[in-house]
Amino acid sequence: MRYFISPELHRNLWQKFSTLHLVSVPFVLAMLCFIASKTDVDNPETAINGLMTVIFYLVFYVWGIYEAGTAVQDEVKSRTWDLQRMSAMSPCHLAFGKFFGVVSYTWYAGLATLAIFAYTFPLRGFSGWKSSTGATLEQTAYIVFFMFMIGVVGQGVAFLLSFADLSAAIKEKKKSRLPKANLPLLVGLFTSFTLHQFVMEGLLRGRLGTEGLYRYNKLVTWFSAEYMREDFMVFTLLFFALLIFYGIYRMMRIELMYPVWPVGWTLTALLIAGYSIGFMTVKSPTEQIVAAFMVYLMMLVAAYGAMIKEADDWQKLGRFAARIRGRNWRGALQGAPSWVTAAAASLACMAVMSWLAWHAHRTESDDKALHAIVLSATMFLFAVRDGIVMHLIFRLSAKTARFGFVLYYLVIYGLLPTVHMLLLNSVFSASDLANAVEKYLRKGTFGDKIDKITDVMSWYYPSLSLDVGVFVPVLVQIALLALWWRNVLVKGRVGHGA
């Protein structure tokens, strides 16, 4: 039997499926259906269907996402994770054995509920037009598929995030044995809720007609091609599910100490960016610049997110630096933090966008295109500055790093610019600002006064100004931080002890 299913799945099934557990699901569902049917004797299918909808969401979404989000962290807290990491199980066996194992009982209960839902859905009446035809078999199949897949994606996201939050769980294990799945649970639920709104728009609201599932937007335009909305949503859900399960597989490879090139996160961000810009119209040069800027922005966000996640992984950064010093280029690349590749991809996107903008500037004399180049470059530099600060904060005190992060953001992005603006407020009124913005929109240039404000704000925020001077503040900050890193931390404060 072990050749057909993973040992990890087998173990989970041992633990999850006692005879009592097996029997209780059909028994409880039968009782609930019986009670529901008595509440509406004229149309029992509607009552049962409504109840099953609620139960399915509770079981498959809330409970299932919770189970998925706590799976790996529970292993860490119960101190069995090292045993699994040292086992001979392949990443595939362990990842999917664990995922399907932990959610197996919620799938059992959820699918039983969904079966009753599917049976009663075509028979249910709809408010306002009870006598009209219910959903067709095809419509029911779509809805059941969407409900199921949205839950699976939410569970997958929670499971994936439980890996990302693993270092927190390891630190947590000495303090408490209580499961702490707040982040994976919340993000999993948020994902399911968002996808539900996106995919199921107009469904389950008693608006089923005979022409299709949706009253509006029957067609979706993606990369200039038109798709039936239902089919496009199936593709979307499968795309995200594949992406998530590939991410889970890669995370498990990392945990099992397999060599993994740090490109997964970057590729995921690129794929999501590609999926997103598919909805945009990209014909004119300006539209092309906007699309390229969007991709750049998403890559920069990916790099920034990876930096926040990896700032506490001092060992990884140390290994990366040691391998570079030892000229072990392959090892350095293989063990590089994810933000390195994401940042490299951001730079590549920025280069493409800059080329498009420069081309537009030369052919159409479009100055606004040049602002995009300056904005993207200063955004990148500010991200570099924040990255150095994040690592410095962790280097100084890992225990208070989170507090340090919050304090840094409040001071650098909130307090200092506010104080500066308050000081400038005596010189420039709100109408000055409004006039300057209007001038910019009309003529594409800033007025003198707003230029001065831009000069000040360029110390704190990425800038649009074409003045070369906007690069100076952030470069000065980076240089000072780099000096601090080198002279104070690396040389002077390396202590000893475990």
Next chain:
Amino acid sequence: MAFIEVQNVTFEYPGKKALDDVSFSIPEGSVVALVGPNGAGKTTLMRCLVALDQPQSGKIIMNGVNVEEDPRAVHAMCGYLSDFFGLYDALSVRQCLTYAAWSQNLPAGKIAKTIDAVAEQTELVDMLEKKAGDLSRGYRQRLGIAMALIHDPKVLILDEPASGMDPEARIGLSRLMRRLRHTGKTIIVSSHILNELEDYCTAMLVIRDGKMSEHVTLKDFSARAVKTLRIVIAEVTEAHMDFVSKQPHVSEVRIEEGIILCAYAGSDEEQRAFLKALVAADIPVLSFEAAAHRLYDAYMNISTQSAEKK
């Protein structure tokens, strides 16, 4: 030839070096005690050895395999039990062992036989149908070791296996370790209870503040013929301490709980002469004996030396 070779390994937490340029080698079949104070870096070192953590720099070679380059091969040849390990409490001992055997890819036909053999080796035969959650601390430890042994690893690494055990369970663990010593496996055990390690260890690694203080085989240590003398004197005075310090072959004189302890490098005959001298000097000796624990002596000796170096 060294079975485990550790070269200049460094592992750093933010602001702290848990391992600082650690180097040592262990021959095949050794049973090594890894000792040092809390926070010395023992657990970090063990986790690096079994490829659960990667050091920032340095190299670890185990049986010819570079741990950094092929950590999965190292996982396959190691059995590891961490200081705080967990079991699947809802499963029976047999199910726990079956899961461990499956997860180590043991051939299906061999699993039942292997479980029986490991259960016998770890004295768990009568417990096979009991739930892991119902086992005592001692039996849980044995089950943990049995799960680590299920794939017959060449290296067994145990982090504080005796912590939290009652005396009976410790005796049982000691018996198990003595048995494992004869299987030819290379074993590394960390523990605070040096007296028990004495029973089965052949060498000792002392780690302190992330640095390897010393690596000695107990045979070497015996050859050095340094032992700890324990002298009980009614009302110890400075003059008594002074007298003891000035005797030949005596070093590192100290007082612990009113008892004089000193390192002594003389022969048995010279030791007799030392006692005679004490009595002749009219020092009220109540008891005079050589401490029985070589490992303890070695550790104390190394600790004293490293304290003096500082």
